[in-house]
Amino acid sequence: MKFFKHLLSPKYSYELIGKLMPWLGWIAAFTMLYGLVDGLFIVPPDYQQGDGFRIIYIHVPCAFLSLMIYAVMAIAALLGLVWRIKLADFAVIAGAPVGAMATLIALVTGSLWGKPMWGTWWVWDARLTSELILLFIYIAIMGLSTGLANQSQQSRLRNIFVLVGSLNLPIIHYSVYWWNTLHQGSTLSVTGPSHIALVMLRPLLAMIIGLGCLFALIGLMRLRNLILWESRKSQWVRLWVATNKNNNKKEVL
Amino acid sequence: MHWFYMELIRFINMGGYARYVWPAYGFALVILLFSVYMPSREHKKILRKLRKEI
Numbered sequence: 001m002k003f004f005k006h007l008l009s010p011k012y013s014y015e016l017i018g019k020l021m022p023w024l025g026w027i028a029a030f031t032m033l034y035g036l037v038d039g040l041f042i043v044p045p046d047y048q049q050g051d052g053f054r055i056i057y058i059h060v061p062c063a064f065l066s067l068m069i070y071a072v073m074a075i076a077a078l079l080g081l082v083w084r085i086k087l088a089d090f091a092v093i094a095g096a097p098v099g100a101m102a103t104l105i106a107l108v109t110g111s112l113w114g115k116p117m118w119g120t121w122w123v124w125d126a127r128l129t130s131e132l133i134l135l136f137i138y139i140a141i142m143g144l145s146t147g148l149a150n151q152s153q154q155s156r157l158r159n160i161f162v163l164v165g166s167l168n169l170p171i172i173h174y175s176v177y178w179w180n181t182l183h184q185g186s187t188l189s190v191t192g193p194s195h196i197a198l199v200m201l202r203p204l205l206a207m208i209i210g211l212g213c214l215f216a217l218i219g220l221m222r223l224r225n226l227i228l229w230e231s232r233k234s235q236w237v238r239l240w241v242a243t244n245k246n247n248n249k250k251e252v253l
Numbered sequence: 254m255h256w257f258y259m260e261l262i263r264f265i266n267m268g269g270y271a272r273y274v275w276p277a278y279g280f281a282l283v284i285l286l287f288s289v290y291m292p293s294r295e296h297k298k299i300l301r302k303l304r305k306e307i
Binding site: 040041045050051052054055058059062097098101104105108109112113115116214217218221222224225228229232237238241242244 | 289
Protein backbone atom coordinates (compact mmCIF):
# COMPACT_ATOMS: atom_id res chain seq x y z
CA MET A 1 0.00 0.00 0.00
CA LYS A 2 2.85 2.31 0.89
CA PHE A 3 4.41 1.56 -2.46
CA PHE A 4 1.25 2.62 -4.30
CA LYS A 5 0.98 5.78 -2.29
CA HIS A 6 4.54 6.57 -3.25
CA LEU A 7 3.79 5.78 -6.90
CA LEU A 8 0.75 8.06 -6.87
CA SER A 9 2.55 11.01 -5.30
CA PRO A 10 2.72 13.93 -7.77
CA LYS A 11 6.47 14.34 -7.36
CA TYR A 12 7.24 10.70 -8.07
CA SER A 13 4.85 10.32 -10.99
CA TYR A 14 6.15 13.56 -12.53
CA GLU A 15 9.73 12.31 -12.35
CA LEU A 16 8.77 8.83 -13.57
CA ILE A 17 7.02 10.27 -16.63
CA GLY A 18 10.09 12.36 -17.38
CA LYS A 19 12.23 9.21 -17.32
CA LEU A 20 9.79 7.22 -19.48
CA MET A 21 9.42 9.87 -22.17
CA PRO A 22 12.72 9.40 -24.07
CA TRP A 23 12.25 5.61 -24.09
CA LEU A 24 8.77 5.86 -25.55
CA GLY A 25 9.99 8.42 -28.07
CA TRP A 26 12.86 6.28 -29.34
CA ILE A 27 10.84 3.06 -29.47
CA ALA A 28 8.11 4.91 -31.36
CA ALA A 29 10.63 6.44 -33.79
CA PHE A 30 12.40 3.18 -34.62
CA THR A 31 9.36 0.92 -34.91
CA MET A 32 7.50 3.48 -37.02
CA LEU A 33 10.53 4.03 -39.24
CA TYR A 34 10.73 0.27 -39.83
CA GLY A 35 6.95 0.00 -40.31
CA LEU A 36 6.83 2.82 -42.86
CA VAL A 37 9.86 1.66 -44.86
CA ASP A 38 8.60 -1.93 -44.96
CA GLY A 39 4.95 -1.01 -45.48
CA LEU A 40 5.44 1.65 -48.13
CA PHE A 41 8.53 0.35 -50.05
CA ILE A 42 9.14 -3.35 -49.51
CA VAL A 43 5.79 -5.13 -49.08
CA PRO A 44 4.41 -6.10 -52.53
CA PRO A 45 1.14 -4.49 -53.69
CA ASP A 46 -2.15 -6.16 -52.80
CA TYR A 47 -3.57 -8.40 -55.57
CA GLN A 48 -6.94 -6.60 -55.48
CA GLN A 49 -6.21 -3.10 -54.19
CA GLY A 50 -2.75 -2.56 -55.68
CA ASP A 51 -0.74 0.04 -53.77
CA GLY A 52 -3.92 1.59 -52.40
CA PHE A 53 -3.98 -0.91 -49.56
CA ARG A 54 -0.90 0.76 -48.05
CA ILE A 55 -3.24 3.16 -46.21
CA ILE A 56 -3.81 0.18 -43.89
CA TYR A 57 -0.52 0.96 -42.09
CA ILE A 58 -1.85 4.23 -40.72
CA HIS A 59 -5.61 3.54 -40.70
CA VAL A 60 -5.80 0.26 -38.77
CA PRO A 61 -3.30 1.22 -36.02
CA CYS A 62 -5.08 4.53 -35.36
CA ALA A 63 -8.52 2.92 -35.39
CA PHE A 64 -7.36 0.16 -33.04
CA LEU A 65 -5.60 2.60 -30.73
CA SER A 66 -8.60 4.95 -30.67
CA LEU A 67 -10.43 2.11 -28.89
CA MET A 68 -7.47 1.16 -26.69
CA ILE A 69 -7.00 4.75 -25.50
CA TYR A 70 -10.66 4.85 -24.53
CA ALA A 71 -10.35 1.54 -22.68
CA VAL A 72 -7.42 2.93 -20.68
CA MET A 73 -9.42 6.08 -19.93
CA ALA A 74 -12.41 3.99 -18.80
CA ILE A 75 -10.19 2.10 -16.33
CA ALA A 76 -8.80 5.42 -15.08
CA ALA A 77 -12.34 6.80 -14.75
CA LEU A 78 -13.32 3.80 -12.66
CA LEU A 79 -10.27 4.25 -10.40
CA GLY A 80 -11.10 7.94 -10.08
CA LEU A 81 -14.71 7.22 -9.18
CA VAL A 82 -14.13 4.40 -6.71
CA TRP A 83 -10.91 5.41 -4.97
CA ARG A 84 -10.97 9.14 -5.72
CA ILE A 85 -7.46 9.00 -7.16
CA LYS A 86 -6.63 12.42 -8.53
CA LEU A 87 -3.98 11.03 -10.87
CA ALA A 88 -6.68 8.86 -12.47
CA ASP A 89 -8.89 11.92 -13.02
CA PHE A 90 -5.92 13.61 -14.66
CA ALA A 91 -5.28 10.57 -16.85
CA VAL A 92 -8.83 10.86 -18.20
CA ILE A 93 -8.34 14.56 -18.95
CA ALA A 94 -4.94 13.94 -20.56
CA GLY A 95 -6.16 10.99 -22.64
CA ALA A 96 -9.22 12.57 -24.27
CA PRO A 97 -7.41 14.81 -26.83
CA VAL A 98 -5.03 11.96 -27.69
CA GLY A 99 -7.94 9.61 -28.35
CA ALA A 100 -9.67 12.31 -30.37
CA MET A 101 -6.59 12.69 -32.59
CA ALA A 102 -6.33 8.92 -33.13
CA THR A 103 -10.03 8.77 -34.03
CA LEU A 104 -9.72 11.73 -36.37
CA ILE A 105 -6.78 10.14 -38.21
CA ALA A 106 -8.69 6.83 -38.44
CA LEU A 107 -11.75 8.58 -39.91
CA VAL A 108 -9.85 10.74 -42.41
CA THR A 109 -7.53 7.98 -43.64
CA GLY A 110 -10.51 5.63 -43.82
CA SER A 111 -12.31 8.16 -45.96
CA LEU A 112 -9.27 8.46 -48.24
CA TRP A 113 -9.22 4.67 -48.51
CA GLY A 114 -12.97 4.38 -49.07
CA LYS A 115 -13.07 6.70 -52.08
CA PRO A 116 -10.96 4.55 -54.46
CA MET A 117 -12.13 1.17 -53.10
CA TRP A 118 -15.84 1.73 -52.33
CA GLY A 119 -16.39 4.71 -54.61
CA THR A 120 -17.47 6.98 -51.76
CA TRP A 121 -15.79 9.17 -49.11
CA TRP A 122 -18.39 8.42 -46.50
CA VAL A 123 -21.30 6.10 -45.89
CA TRP A 124 -23.55 5.92 -42.84
CA ASP A 125 -22.78 2.31 -42.08
CA ALA A 126 -22.53 0.98 -38.53
CA ARG A 127 -18.73 0.92 -38.26
CA LEU A 128 -18.17 4.42 -39.61
CA THR A 129 -21.06 5.94 -37.66
CA SER A 130 -20.05 4.37 -34.33
CA GLU A 131 -16.43 5.53 -34.84
CA LEU A 132 -17.72 9.05 -35.56
CA ILE A 133 -19.74 8.89 -32.33
CA LEU A 134 -16.49 7.95 -30.55
CA LEU A 135 -14.95 11.19 -31.84
CA PHE A 136 -17.92 13.17 -30.47
CA ILE A 137 -17.59 11.39 -27.12
CA TYR A 138 -13.91 12.34 -26.95
CA ILE A 139 -14.75 15.95 -27.76
CA ALA A 140 -17.48 15.94 -25.08
CA ILE A 141 -14.96 14.66 -22.50
CA MET A 142 -12.59 17.46 -23.52
CA GLY A 143 -15.47 19.88 -22.98
CA LEU A 144 -16.06 18.43 -19.52
CA SER A 145 -12.39 19.02 -18.70
CA THR A 146 -12.22 22.76 -19.20
CA GLY A 147 -14.12 24.25 -16.28
CA LEU A 148 -12.26 24.56 -13.00
CA ALA A 149 -15.20 25.31 -10.70
CA ASN A 150 -15.90 22.59 -8.15
CA GLN A 151 -13.26 20.23 -9.41
CA SER A 152 -14.17 17.03 -7.59
CA GLN A 153 -17.80 17.17 -8.62
CA GLN A 154 -16.83 17.83 -12.21
CA SER A 155 -14.40 14.91 -12.13
CA ARG A 156 -17.18 12.61 -10.89
CA LEU A 157 -19.46 13.76 -13.69
CA ARG A 158 -16.70 13.30 -16.27
CA ASN A 159 -15.78 9.84 -15.03
CA ILE A 160 -19.39 8.69 -15.10
CA PHE A 161 -19.70 10.05 -18.63
CA VAL A 162 -16.55 8.16 -19.69
CA LEU A 163 -17.93 4.90 -18.27
CA VAL A 164 -21.30 5.34 -19.96
CA GLY A 165 -19.52 6.19 -23.22
CA SER A 166 -17.52 2.96 -23.02
CA LEU A 167 -20.70 1.16 -24.09
CA ASN A 168 -19.78 2.40 -27.56
CA LEU A 169 -16.59 0.29 -27.63
CA PRO A 170 -18.21 -3.14 -28.15
CA ILE A 171 -20.60 -1.53 -30.63
CA ILE A 172 -17.66 -0.30 -32.73
CA HIS A 173 -15.84 -3.61 -32.48
CA TYR A 174 -18.79 -5.87 -33.32
CA SER A 175 -20.52 -3.47 -35.73
CA VAL A 176 -19.02 -5.26 -38.73
CA TYR A 177 -20.58 -8.54 -37.54
CA TRP A 178 -23.90 -7.34 -36.09
CA TRP A 179 -24.88 -5.26 -39.08
CA ASN A 180 -24.41 -5.63 -42.77
CA THR A 181 -21.68 -3.06 -43.24
CA LEU A 182 -19.71 -1.85 -46.20
CA HIS A 183 -16.68 -1.86 -43.93
CA GLN A 184 -14.84 -5.17 -43.97
CA GLY A 185 -14.40 -7.43 -40.95
CA SER A 186 -11.41 -7.37 -38.64
CA THR A 187 -8.05 -7.96 -40.27
CA LEU A 188 -6.32 -8.83 -37.03
CA SER A 189 -7.43 -11.35 -34.49
CA VAL A 190 -5.94 -12.21 -31.13
CA THR A 191 -7.81 -15.49 -30.72
CA GLY A 192 -7.59 -16.89 -34.25
CA PRO A 193 -5.52 -16.51 -37.40
CA SER A 194 -5.34 -13.01 -38.87
CA HIS A 195 -6.70 -12.42 -42.35
CA ILE A 196 -3.53 -10.97 -43.75
CA ALA A 197 -0.33 -12.30 -45.30
CA LEU A 198 2.65 -12.44 -42.97
CA VAL A 199 4.74 -10.00 -45.02
CA MET A 200 1.92 -7.46 -44.81
CA LEU A 201 1.33 -8.17 -41.12
CA ARG A 202 4.86 -7.40 -39.92
CA PRO A 203 4.86 -3.66 -40.70
CA LEU A 204 1.27 -3.43 -39.44
CA LEU A 205 2.24 -4.75 -36.02
CA ALA A 206 5.27 -2.43 -36.01
CA MET A 207 3.04 0.57 -36.73
CA ILE A 208 0.61 -0.45 -33.98
CA ILE A 209 3.46 -0.67 -31.45
CA GLY A 210 5.10 2.53 -32.73
CA LEU A 211 1.95 4.64 -32.78
CA GLY A 212 0.92 3.10 -29.46
CA CYS A 213 4.17 4.35 -27.90
CA LEU A 214 3.75 7.73 -29.56
CA PHE A 215 0.18 8.18 -28.28
CA ALA A 216 1.33 7.02 -24.84
CA LEU A 217 4.10 9.61 -24.97
CA ILE A 218 1.69 12.40 -25.92
CA GLY A 219 -0.76 11.35 -23.20
CA LEU A 220 2.00 11.23 -20.57
CA MET A 221 3.28 14.66 -21.65
CA ARG A 222 -0.22 16.04 -21.08
CA LEU A 223 -0.50 14.20 -17.77
CA ARG A 224 2.85 15.59 -16.67
CA ASN A 225 1.67 19.14 -17.41
CA LEU A 226 -1.48 18.61 -15.36
CA ILE A 227 0.55 17.26 -12.42
CA LEU A 228 3.02 20.14 -12.60
CA TRP A 229 0.32 22.79 -12.77
CA GLU A 230 -1.75 21.20 -10.01
CA SER A 231 1.20 21.05 -7.63
CA ARG A 232 2.71 24.40 -8.60
CA LYS A 233 2.40 25.68 -5.03
CA SER A 234 4.04 22.67 -3.42
CA GLN A 235 7.54 22.48 -2.06
CA TRP A 236 8.96 20.00 -4.58
CA VAL A 237 7.93 22.07 -7.60
CA ARG A 238 9.44 25.21 -6.08
CA LEU A 239 12.64 23.34 -5.39
CA TRP A 240 12.64 21.67 -8.79
CA VAL A 241 12.12 24.94 -10.64
CA ALA A 242 14.72 26.74 -8.54
CA THR A 243 17.40 24.12 -9.18
CA ASN A 244 16.59 24.01 -12.89
CA LYS A 245 16.36 27.76 -13.21
CA ASN A 246 19.54 28.28 -15.16
CA ASN A 247 19.52 25.34 -17.50
CA ASN A 248 16.24 26.02 -19.27
CA LYS A 249 17.97 25.58 -22.61
CA LYS A 250 18.46 21.92 -21.78
CA GLU A 251 14.70 21.43 -21.57
CA VAL A 252 13.85 19.91 -24.91
CA LEU A 253 10.31 18.76 -24.25
CA MET B 254 21.26 5.85 -61.41
CA HIS B 255 18.56 5.42 -64.01
CA TRP B 256 16.90 2.51 -62.19
CA PHE B 257 16.87 4.52 -58.98
CA TYR B 258 14.76 7.29 -60.53
CA MET B 259 12.46 4.73 -62.12
CA GLU B 260 11.93 3.13 -58.72
CA LEU B 261 11.44 6.54 -57.08
CA ILE B 262 8.80 7.59 -59.61
CA ARG B 263 7.06 4.22 -59.20
CA PHE B 264 7.09 4.72 -55.43
CA ILE B 265 5.69 8.25 -55.64
CA ASN B 266 2.97 7.13 -58.05
CA MET B 267 1.76 4.41 -55.68
CA GLY B 268 0.36 2.41 -58.58
CA GLY B 269 -2.06 5.24 -59.41
CA TYR B 270 -3.27 5.61 -55.81
CA ALA B 271 -0.88 8.48 -54.98
CA ARG B 272 -3.66 11.01 -54.44
CA TYR B 273 -5.20 8.83 -51.74
CA VAL B 274 -2.15 7.30 -50.07
CA TRP B 275 -0.01 10.43 -49.66
CA PRO B 276 -2.75 12.71 -48.29
CA ALA B 277 -3.59 9.98 -45.74
CA TYR B 278 0.01 9.86 -44.50
CA GLY B 279 0.42 13.63 -44.77
CA PHE B 280 -2.68 14.27 -42.69
CA ALA B 281 -1.56 11.80 -40.03
CA LEU B 282 1.90 13.41 -39.92
CA VAL B 283 0.49 16.91 -39.44
CA ILE B 284 -1.90 15.78 -36.69
CA LEU B 285 0.83 13.82 -34.88
CA LEU B 286 3.37 16.65 -35.03
CA PHE B 287 0.74 19.04 -33.71
CA SER B 288 -0.15 16.60 -30.90
CA VAL B 289 3.47 16.37 -29.75
CA TYR B 290 4.14 20.10 -30.11
CA MET B 291 1.16 21.30 -28.05
CA PRO B 292 1.98 19.64 -24.70
CA SER B 293 5.70 20.39 -25.07
CA ARG B 294 4.90 24.07 -25.57
CA GLU B 295 2.53 23.93 -22.61
CA HIS B 296 5.26 22.43 -20.43
CA LYS B 297 7.68 25.22 -21.29
CA LYS B 298 4.96 27.80 -20.66
CA ILE B 299 4.24 26.43 -17.18
CA LEU B 300 7.95 26.35 -16.30
CA ARG B 301 8.46 29.89 -17.52
CA LYS B 302 5.53 31.07 -15.42
CA LEU B 303 6.82 29.29 -12.33
CA ARG B 304 10.35 30.64 -12.81
CA LYS B 305 9.00 34.15 -12.91
CA GLU B 306 7.10 33.62 -9.66
CA ILE B 307 10.12 32.33 -7.78
